Amino acid sequence: MHELTLTQSLVDRVADATAGRRVSAVHVRVGLLSGVVPEAMEFCFDVVTSGGPLDGAALLVERVPGRISCRTCGAESATEDLLLVCGCGSADVAIVAGQELTLTRVELVRETSCA
Amino acid sequence: MCLTCGCGGGSGAHDHDHQHDHETLVLEERLLAKNDHLAEHVRGFLAVRRMTAVNLMSSPGAGKTSLLERTIAELGEGRRICVVEGDQETAFDADRITRAGARAIQVNTGSGCHLDADMVGRSLQALDPEPGSLLFVENVGNLVCPALFDVGEHARVVVISVTEGDDKPLKYPTMFAAADLVVVNKIDLLPYVDFDLPRLHEQARSLNRDVTVLPLSVRTGERVRDWYAWLDSLAPGLEEGEPHGAVVGP
Numbered sequence: 020m021h022e023l024t025l026t027q028s029l030v031d032r033v034a035d036a037t038a039g040r041r042v043s044a045v046h047v048r049v050g051l052l053s054g055v056v057p058e059a060m061e062f063c064f065d066v067v068t069s070g071g072p073l074d075g076a077a078l079l080v081e082r083v084p085g086r087i088s089c090r091t092c093g094a095e096s097a098t099e100d101l102l103l104v105c106g107c108g109s110a111d112v113a114i115v116a117g118q119e120l121t122l123t124r125v126e127l128v129r130e131t132s133c134a
Numbered sequence: 135m136c137l138t139c140g141c142g143g144g145s146g147a148h149d150h151d152h153q154h155d156h157e158t159l160v161l162e163e164r165l166l167a168k169n170d171h172l173a174e175h176v177r178g179f180l181a182v183r184r185m186t187a188v189n190l191m192s193s194p195g196a197g198k199t200s201l202l203e204r205t206i207a208e209l210g211e212g213r214r215i216c217v218v219e220g221d222q223e224t225a226f227d228a229d230r231i232t233r234a235g236a237r238a239i240q241v242n243t244g245s246g247c248h249l250d251a252d253m254v255g256r257s258l259q260a261l262d263p264e265p266g267s268l269l270f271v272e273n274v275g276n277l278v279c280p281a282l283f284d285v286g287e288h289a290r291v292v293v294i295s296v297t298e299g300d301d302k303p304l305k306y307p308t309m310f311a312a313a314d315l316v317v318v319n320k321i322d323l324l325p326y327v328d329f330d331l332p333r334l335h336e337q338a339r340s341l342n343r344d345v346t347v348l349p350l351s352v353r354t355g356e357r358v359r360d361w362y363a364w365l366d367s368l369a370p371g372l373e374e375g376e377p378h379g380a381v382v383g384p
Contacts (some may be wrong), residue, residue, distance in 0.1 A: 021248055021279035028168055036161060043156065047165065054282050054308040100342070101307040110340040119164040127157045 020054055025120070026063035033125055034072045042076040044126040052085040052101060052117030085117030169283055172251035176286025179258055186369035187269040189287035191309060193302075194275030196295045197319040199227045200352045201361070202270055206234040214267040218257040220249040220274045223347060227272065236260060248279040251286050257352040264292065268369055289368055295320040296329035303337040311341045315348060315364060322351040 033045055045064075049057045057080040064078040085098040091109035103112045164170070180187055190198045199219075206215050217238040219227040228240035239257045241249060254271055263269065271287060273280040292313040294302050297320060303310040310316065316338050318331065335347050348364060350357040 021282055024246060024248070024250065025165055025282075026315050032163065032168065036159065054278075062366055078168075102304060103307075104340075111343060122161050122163045122165055124161055125159040127159055129157045 022059035023063045023067070025055060026060050026067050029071055029122060030064070030067045030071070032122060033076075037072075037125060037127060039072060040131075041128040042125055043075050043128050044077045044079055045073070046079045046081065046123045048081045048083055048119045048121040048123050050083040050085065050117040050119035051099060051122050052079070052103075052114060053118060054101075057082055081123070083117055083119050086115040087112040087113050141289045145173045166282070166284075169251045173284040173286040174253055176251055176255050176258065177288075179255070180286065180288075183263060183264060185265070185267050185269055185288070186289075186363075187271060187285075187287045188368070189271045189273060189280075189285055189290045190293060191273045191277070191280045191290065191313075192275060192293035193277050193294075193298060196275070196293045196298065197352050198272050198275070198293050199230055199321065201293060201317065202236075202272065203230060203234040204352050204355070204358060205361070205365075206236040208358070209365075210235050215263050215270065215284055216263045216267050217259055217270045217272060218249070218254055218261070219272050220253070222246075222274065230255055237263065243274055247274055247276050248283050249273050249285055250283045254285040260303065268365070277302065277309045281306075281309040281312050289314040291315045291317060294334075296323050296327050300330045300334040301337070303334065307341050310338055310345070313338075313342060313345055315346045317361065318347060318349040319352055321349045321356060322354045 029045070029047065033042060047060070049055055049060065061078055061080060068074055068076055085100075086095060087098050087103050087105065088095045089105035089107060089109050090111040090113065092105060092107040094107065095115060096106055096107060098117070103114065104110050104111050153378065159172050171205065176187070190202070192198050194327060202217060209215065215236040217228070217231045217236055219238055219240045220243055221227055221240070222244065223242055225240040228238040231238035241253050241257055243249065243253070249271060258269075271285050292309055292312050292315070296318065318334060324331075331349060338345050338347055346364065348357070348360050350361055
């Protein structure tokens with residue numbers, strides 16, 4: 020359950036960057052070849068934020084599909100599988116996309132004035 | 135209702151006595167940035183002390199601690215070895231390493247399933263290893279989670295044993311794809327189990343074309359010399375405080 024550690028550090032970083040301001044949403048980009056399960060992160064986010072400065076914030080995960088490029092035939096293809104094999108049968112491939120684990124942006128509620 | 139903050143009646147209108155709007159803070163930071171930063175600190179610490187670090191990973195029971203016990207007993211004279219032991223609970227493994235003659239520190243991860251760079255960094259401060267030492271980080275027994283966390287090592291070693299089955303690389307591809315070396319332990323048991331070494335080889339190479347596969351038996355000592363030769367190639371000339379230039383990319 021490495022998603023718990025990862026989510027804890029995400030929440031710590033957001034709390035740090037937002038310095039007590041009200042956070043409504045946290046956006047992350049998770050590649051589907053990263054070894055991190057987005058659903059597990061979403062579950063952990065609610066657990067980790069409960070009762071803290073980010074309580075009530077939503078985690079919005081942008082899932083990035085895997086793409087590989089084959090060193091044997093040169094083709095680029097999509098993959099959802101961690102076993103990286105090109106359609107030509109070669110396993111000599113480079114990952115082009117799908118390993119992302121990025122905190123992209125945070126939505127803050129800005130209190131502008133009180134009547 | 136305002137979808138972002140939950141207040142207001144109509145679309146975007148706020149019916150309570152304050153005005154607000156929403157602001158976006160763009161960060162674009164890697165989630166593992168903090169761990170990777172701490173891992174670089176660990177590598178800095180190791181460089182100052184001319185140390186080489188090996189991250190040992192496996193499922194529980196593959197023989198990581200036994201491999202280290204034998205390594206310490208057989209290389210202990212020529213090399214200073216220290217070990218960071220990661221387990222969910224107990225100090226059993228650190229006790230075994232200490233009895234074998236090396237310095238060890240136990241990290242209990244509790245609910246955690248892997249070691250991270252912060253734990254290893256703090257352990258190194260506590261261990262205060264002698265310059266020129268070889269550091270083993272024995273990770274928590276788990277073929278999934280430790281793969282994601284750089285702990286400041288120079289090389290990653292995955293240990294599997296022939297009793298586990300030869301299909302492990304394809305079942306745990308992230309771990310095997312990130313390995314520099316795969317040690318296949320317990321080859322003395324090969325006559326008794328259906329473990330196909332060439333198949334394991336083929337699977338490991340299909341995930342990681344540069345990986346070295348090293349079959350051995352910690353119990354009988356068969357081919358353990360190959361392991362020592364690999365350590366030598368990683369960290370040559372570790373004799374008595376000799377500086378060495380063994381910085382191998384992760």
